[in-house]
Amino acid sequence: MTLSKLHSDGMSFDWERLVFEVSDNVDGFVSVDNWSVLGMTIRSGVPCAERRPQPLSVSMARRAIVPIAPRCPYPCTVATPKIVLFYVFTPLPDPEAIRLWQHRVCESLGLRGRIIVSSHGINATVGGDIREVKRYVKATREYAAFRDADIKWSDGVGEDFPRLTVRVRPEIVTFGVPDEVEVDENGVVGGGTRLSPDELHTLIDERGDEVAFLDGRNAIEAQIGRFRGAIVPDVDTTRDFVGLLESGELDHLKHAPIVTYCTGGVRCEVLSALMRHRGFTDVYQLDGGIVRYGERFADQGLWEGSLYVFDKRMSIEFGSPTVIGRCVECGTPTSRVVNHPDRNGRELAVACEECVPTGA
Numbered sequence: 001m002t003l004s005k006l007h008s009d010g011m012s013f014d015w016e017r018l019v020f021e022v023s024d025n026v027d028g029f030v031s032v033d034n035w036s037v038l039g040m041t042i043r044s045g046v047p048c049a050e051r052r053p054q055p056l057s058v059s060m061a062r063r064a065i066v067p068i069a070p071r072c073p074y075p076c077t078v079a080t081p082k083i084v085l086f087y088v089f090t091p092l093p094d095p096e097a098i099r100l101w102q103h104r105v106c107e108s109l110g111l112r113g114r115i116i117v118s119s120h121g122i123n124a125t126v127g128g129d130i131r132e133v134k135r136y137v138k139a140t141r142e143y144a145a146f147r148d149a150d151i152k153w154s155d156g157v158g159e160d161f162p163r164l165t166v167r168v169r170p171e172i173v174t175f176g177v178p179d180e181v182e183v184d185e186n187g188v189v190g191g192g193t194r195l196s197p198d199e200l201h202t203l204i205d206e207r208g209d210e211v212a213f214l215d216g217r218n219a220i221e222a223q224i225g226r227f228r229g230a231i232v233p234d235v236d237t238t239r240d241f242v243g244l245l246e247s248g249e250l251d252h253l254k255h256a257p258i259v260t261y262c263t264g265g266v267r268c269e270v271l272s273a274l275m276r277h278r279g280f281t282d283v284y285q286l287d288g289g290i291v292r293y294g295e296r297f298a299d300q301g302l303w304e305g306s307l308y309v310f311d312k313r314m315s316i317e318f319g320s321p322t323v324i325g326r327c328v329e330c331g332t333p334t335s336r337v338v339n340h341p342d343r344n345g346r347e348l349a350v351a352c353e354e355c356v357p358t359g360a
């Protein structure tokens, strides 16, 4: 409450009896958190006592004055951290030129994240303040092949990525089979049928328990969230999928309706094509991945738990899901993924704060 608000309440004041606590000072206006009259606490101009003393005669005495903080040179700028996730499969004849351009755009805007470019397309996760991220998206769409990219926005927490890396690789997702993947201007050739979140539900309605879900991510990611009843392969990296498909382990599903899913859909574009190449005949992929499904159905659909993400947040939630992860040390339910046991390393584990404290 500010002094001007106090006056606008239309009361008459005896300035000797009103006590208010000054908590802030903005542009020379004193704002008041609490004030009291004759020992009665009053907040937001409403006396707490049942009867307002009549006539109201109050006074004020300053109890505390907080020093005025130096003004920020840009007082209206409040950092709003945002993260964008997108990929485009399209033939890129000169990936190095795309890499240089993307690097320059991100660097000039002060953005961080991870961008992988190959002759098959681009896969990017970029974070920063909303204004700069919007500029990045606009610049990226100026390249004709990226114009219709499906950009997935989410809230960051600030400093979500330690650095900016923009690299050219043989594949934008590393299945280890760059020569097998064929890409044209419509995307990956021969991939699984795309299903929107609603179309996925239609498929389930029509074919029920026949439908199998295949988690297209690394096993650790599925520990904290997955589709109900999904097959979760025991894979450490995306490279392990080719071996899995050729192991015979999933051969009983070769003619069953099988839906692959991953975080944003990029891995399933390739995985579903590799499955078709290996004799799986009824393959679907969840378009837009868990991200789009979660935006559509939150925790009211077939998804359970949290979504692992590749940035400082480590995981995100849709609605208020049931916690399905279990601490690797003590078994307590948790969705917390940490670097463990190697504190600098890559080995990730689901672990509670008590067993593996932050910063340990």
Ligand SMILES: [Zn+2]
Binding pocket: 327, 328, 329, 330, 331, 332, 351, 352, 353, 354, 355, 356
């Ligand atoms: Zn624990």
